[in-house]
Amino acid sequence: MKDVRGFLIDLDGVLYVGDKAIKGARESIDLIRDRNYTFRFVSNTTRKCRNTIAEQLSSMGFDIPVEYIFTPPLAAVACLRNAGKRHCYLLTTGDVYRDFEQECFCDTGTMIDFVIIGDAGDKLTYDSLNTAFRHLMNGADLIALEKDRYWMAPGGLFLSAGPFVQALEFATGKTATIVGKPSKTFFELALRDMGLRADQVAMIGDDILTDIGGARTMGMQGILVRTGKYRKDAVDHAVVKPDCIIDSIAQLRDIL
Amino acid sequence: MKDVRGFLIDLDGVLYVGDKAIKGARESIDLIRDRNYTFRFVSNTTRKCRNTIAEQLSSMGFDIPVEYIFTPPLAAVACLRNAGKRHCYLLTTGDVYRDFEQECFCDTGTMIDFVIIGDAGDKLTYDSLNTAFRHLMNGADLIALEKDRYWMAPGGLFLSAGPFVQALEFATGKTATIVGKPSKTFFELALRDMGLRADQVAMIGDDILTDIGGARTMGMQGILVRTGKYRKDAVDHAVVKPDCIIDSIAQLRDIL
Structure with a gap:
């Protein structure tokens, strides 16, 4: 870790599981702050806005500035900004729209730049998908906040965004720009905000593909x-190898 | 047409458009019946059961036995029969379930053989797609009555089954068996019922790909x-060429 000057840190599964902070996680964040490392948080959450995430972290005892948190909706806003466009149609749930409303016009007007x-979840209806489809056929581009297949909840398996992204791609012949981890766009957004190069940064995550694979592709540790979500067999079978494996973020002090 | 002993005939766009019979269509059906040709009807409709289609044809003045009508739901029932399975989960609308209920158990029990x-349409909800997805993950196989991208209605473009088939394929890693035109299974079902070989049959249709392309692949005329839905430019650009083009089915008498 000797050349490392900053950290990108995943949230769910690294700082907390469910609504419980991981033992020693707060102390590790304090430690990297005290030692003057730069750090940002990169999460693939697409059901909550940045402010809500900061509030939940605060309720678990983490003192993290809201502007240190990067999520796919923020990467999507950056995409719109870079393209000089402001009109979007959102197929999202929860309060994610709040990440967009400051800079974008959401779901209004007939000329939509980005779906x-x-x-x-339940916001995916035949009606809302038809509306999105028609905007795409009228010239809008497609941004996917993630393209996961499914996720596991106490009630069973649930379809994630991926199948619906695939459905719209098939219907329109367009290809979605994916803005969450492990996309380059997303990591670059956080790196630029840190003012560091990829080779100066280490990514801490629990997902061998999106976190570790994504980091390695960027040139980060x-x-x-x-x-x-760590599973030994998934790591054993993965082509990508982490630079280092630790029991939890609490162990960070041992490798700094 | 000298070796032709039977006809497969598409319905929508060939016998009628909307709820209006095509001029001379009834007389053409009478003619092939009088001349002792064998014939069956093959339609890709997946929103109506066979009985409803027969009733609608009757109301337009066509006297067509219900057992002469072949649709993708009937091909799906044949698939289940061939596999010796009876439990299915239906993602369909209208009264299509009536084609299944005589031979199959629909949407009951936890062990489903086929989705x-x-x-x-509106039956495609996040809930119903999750249910279908879980059955597939539990071992069910996927049958698609069609895999079209979209269709045009007075209200605009609407997503067809294809995008949702694609979504479930992406989520599960399974590949759907498509049972409508131009699938081999579907044409074979109708040919077997006619007791004729493909080279003895001509397909009459308005779709250059599903009707004419499908027929030529099977060895039919x-x-x-x-x-x-005939469009000159679509025919000019298609790789497949029809054996013969006529203004409407009324003109059949000129080429028999």
């Missing part, structure tokens, strides 16, 4: 934690 | 009509 789709 | 998806 933005996340893990939208990858630190895998054995908390959250 | 069957058609152009299901293809007669394209200039009614329904």
Whole structure:
């Protein structure tokens, strides 16, 4: 870790699981702050806005500035900004729209520049998908906040955004720009905000593909934690290897 | 047409458009019946059961036995029969379930053999797609009544079954068996019922790909009509060429 000057840190599964902070996680954040490392948080959450995430972190005892948190909706807003466009149609749920409303016009007007789709749950209806489809056929581009297949909840397996992204791609012949981890756009957004090059940064995450694979592709180091969605067999079978594996983020002090 | 002993005939766009019979269509059906040709009807409709289609044909003045009508739901029932399975989960709309209920158990029990998806409109919800997805993950196979991208109605473009088939394929890693035109299974079902070989049959349709392309792949002759969805440029650009093009089915008498 000797050349590392900053950290990108995943949230769910690294700082907390469910609504419980991982033991020693707060102390590790304090430690990297005290030692003057730069750090930002990169999460693939597409069901909550940045402010809500900051509030939930605060309720778990983490003192993290809201502007340190990067999520796919923020990467999508950056895409719109770069394209000089402001009109979007959102297929999202929860309060994710709040990440967009400051800079964008959402779901208004007939000329839509971007259709933005996340893990939208019950908001994905035949009607809303038809509306998105028609905007795409009228010239809008498609941004996917993620393209996961499914996720596991206490009630069973649930379809994630991926299948619906695939559906709209098939219907329109367009290809979605994916803005969450492990996309380059997303990591670059956080790196630019840190003012560091990829080779000066280590990514700490629990997902061997999106976190570690994504980091390695960027030229960052990858630190895998054995908390959250970590599964030994997934790591053993993965082509990508982490630079280092630690039991949890609490162990960060041992490798700094 | 000298070796032709039977006809497969598309319905929508060939016998009628909207709820109006094509001029001379009834007389053409009478003619092939009088001349002792064998004939069956093959339609890709996935929103109506066979009985409803027969009733609608009757109301337009066509006297067609219900057992002469072949649709993708019937091909799906044949698939289940061939597999020796009876439990299916239907993602369909209208009264299509009536084609299944005589031989199959629909949407009951936890062990489902086949998920069957058609152009299901408002029946495609996040809940119903999750249920279908879980059955597939539990071992069910996927049958698609069609895999079209979209269709045009007075209200605009609407997503057809294809995008949702694609969504479930992406989520599960499974590949759907498509049972409508131009699938081999579907044409074979009608040919077997006629007791004729493909080279003894001509297909009459308005779709250069599903009707004419499908027929030619099977070894049947293809007669394209200039009614329904016929578009000259689509025919000019298509790789497949019809054996013969006629203005409408009324002109059949000229080529028999």
